[in-house]
Amino acid sequence: MKSGISAAVIKRLPRYYRHLDELMESGVDRISSGELSKRMNITASQIRQDLNNFGGFGQQGYGYNVQYLYDEIGKLLGIDKQHGMIIVGAGNLGKAIANYGNFEKRGFIIKALFDSNTELHGKEIRGAKVYGLDKLEEFVAENDIEIAAIAIPKNYAPEVAERLIKCGVKAFWNFAHTDLNLNNDIIVENVHLSESLMRLSYRLHSTEERNG
Amino acid sequence: MKSGISAAVIKRLPRYYRHLDELMESGVDRISSGELSKRMNITASQIRQDLNNFGGFGQQGYGYNVQYLYDEIGKLLGIDKQHGMIIVGAGNLGKAIANYGNFEKRGFIIKALFDSNTELHGKEIRGAKVYGLDKLEEFVAENDIEIAAIAIPKNYAPEVAERLIKCGVKAFWNFAHTDLNLNNDIIVENVHLSESLMRLSYRLHSTEERNG
DNA sequence: TAGATTGTTAATCGATTAACAATC
DNA sequence: TAGATTGTTAATCGATTAACAATC
Numbered sequence: 001m002k003s004g005i006s007a008a009v010i011k012r013l014p015r016y017y018r019h020l021d022e023l024m025e026s027g028v029d030r031i032s033s034g035e036l037s038k039r040m041n042i043t044a045s046q047i048r049q050d051l052n053n054f055g056g057f058g059q060q061g062y063g064y065n066v067q068y069l070y071d072e073i074g075k076l077l078g079i080d081k082q083h084g085m086i087i088v089g090a091g092n093l094g095k096a097i098a099n100y101g102n103f104e105k106r107g108f109i110i111k112a113l114f115d116s117n118t119e120l121h122g123k124e125i126r127g128a129k130v131y132g133l134d135k136l137e138e139f140v141a142e143n144d145i146e147i148a149a150i151a152i153p154k155n156y157a158p159e160v161a162e163r164l165i166k167c168g169v170k171a172f173w174n175f176a177h178t179d180l181n182l183n184n185d186i187i188v189e190n191v192h193l194s195e196s197l198m199r200l201s202y203r204l205h206s207t208e209e210r211n212g
Numbered sequence: 213m214k215s216g217i218s219a220a221v222i223k224r225l226p227r228y229y230r231h232l233d234e235l236m237e238s239g240v241d242r243i244s245s246g247e248l249s250k251r252m253n254i255t256a257s258q259i260r261q262d263l264n265n266f267g268g269f270g271q272q273g274y275g276y277n278v279q280y281l282y283d284e285i286g287k288l289l290g291i292d293k294q295h296g297m298i299i300v301g302a303g304n305l306g307k308a309i310a311n312y313g314n315f316e317k318r319g320f321i322i323k324a325l326f327d328s329n330t331e332l333h334g335k336e337i338r339g340a341k342v343y344g345l346d347k348l349e350e351f352v353a354e355n356d357i358e359i360a361a362i363a364i365p366k367n368y369a370p371e372v373a374e375r376l377i378k379c380g381v382k383a384f385w386n387f388a389h390t391d392l393n394l395n396n397d398i399i400v401e402n403v404h405l406s407e408s409l410m411r412l413s414y415r416l417h418s419t420e421e422r423n424g
Numbered sequence: 425t426a427g428a429t430t431g432t433t434a435a436t437c438g439a440t441t442a443a444c445a446a447t448c
Numbered sequence: 449t450a451g452a453t454t455g456t457t458a459a460t461c462g463a464t465t466a467a468c469a470a471t472c
């Protein structure tokens with residue numbers, strides 16, 4: 001029962017996970033909230049508050065065991081489990097996602113890509129085949145797919161999402177530049193690159209105005 | 213002087229911009245905060261508060277003129293200006309960024325890519341040439357580059373960032389899976405894809421636990 | 425004018441930070 | 449034991465929502 005955790009906390013979890021990973025790589029096996037706070041540029045208080053949403057992972061007078069905390073956060077993030085995933089859209093972005101090997105390590109198994117471009121059909125990207133969009137339903141039904149990455153133009157995205165929900169997809173990793181207004185029990189994680197670039201632009205623009 | 217605006221507000225600006233764009237496409241030329249709130253799934257109060265950080269863009273009894281508000285937010289976002297940009301890393305992700313044409317429309321001009329892979333040198337992606345990393349300083353100095361997208365492995369990213377700051381790059385669009393701990397006057401906009409996927413995974417995992 | 429809707433102040437809610445007793 | 453550092457409660461800060469007077 002991990003509900004009731006605020007979005008702000010959830011947002012920080014993967015960052016903790018990454019820093020703990022880095023600490024393990026450097027051979028550090030224990031760390032206090034104070035040291036971690038310096039490293040991550042957040043307050044020690046926030047770290048302790050965040051972690052205590054999930055349980056007491058530390059020990060008074062000692063701090064946190066890096067490996068243990070890493071594993072526990074990994075469990076919270078569901079990284080100890082495997083998740084079947086497809087990518088809709090085998091353009092540059094779809095390919096980039098498919099080629100990023102680390103996802104597989106974290107339990108996200110890319111089982112296929114789908115694209116409307118017939119020239120791509122039958123090709124393989126890191127062992128995952130590219131199919132036509134007409135094969136979506138069949139493939140999803142037969143291959144236990146939980147997650148679909150949406151890397152197609154925005155006008156096609158909502159329709160494809162609807163089709164995927166019907167055959168049991170639970171979560172969308174949405175790269176299309178539109179909101180997928182879906183039912184509440186469907187998870188949508190948006191990666192709106194153009195919005196990200198605009199935020200960068202805002203900050204660039206506003207500092208220029210300040211400094212003249 | 214646009215400082216002192218909270219990160220929460222800035223984060224929402226590009227989304228307003230996108231929705232206004234969509235409204236213009238559908239031929240809507242005025243909208244009230246109430247209608248927009250339904251469309252965007254946020255409160256009307258928040259919309260009015262957000263916009264009034266920057267000035268009175270609306271009119272009592274009428275609402276907001278869509279085109280006008282779109283233009284004004286565009287100005288805030290710095291989209292009326294052109295920004296020279298390079299992409300470091302011409303792998304799948306670098307290519308995906310370079311190939312996304314809409315950035316150019318918004319004033320982000322990709323002037324070159326850089327990669328350590330010599331096989332790519334001299335190739336062109338959407339009119340932008342790929343150079344070796346040894347050409348970074350020269351190119352940046354001569355081509356008025358404000359923004360660098362970092363699409364290389366995390367262990368190379370900090371060093372490249374340092375070099376780029378020395379020749380005047382002001383902002384980083386960071387896709388490397390690491391924090392670039394840079395000086396405060398340097399802008400870093402992070403796109404950590406693996407963290408995004410982990411957040412999705414967390415939510416998937418926690419709803420499964422809730423529903424059994 | 426009457427109705428609609430903003431701009432803005434006040435109230436509420438939630439998240440972050442500070443403080444400290446508990447305890448390893 | 450003494451020192452360190454957590455877990456947790458309390459205080460503060462900031463963001464969101466509600467309310468309403470101003471005004472088009």
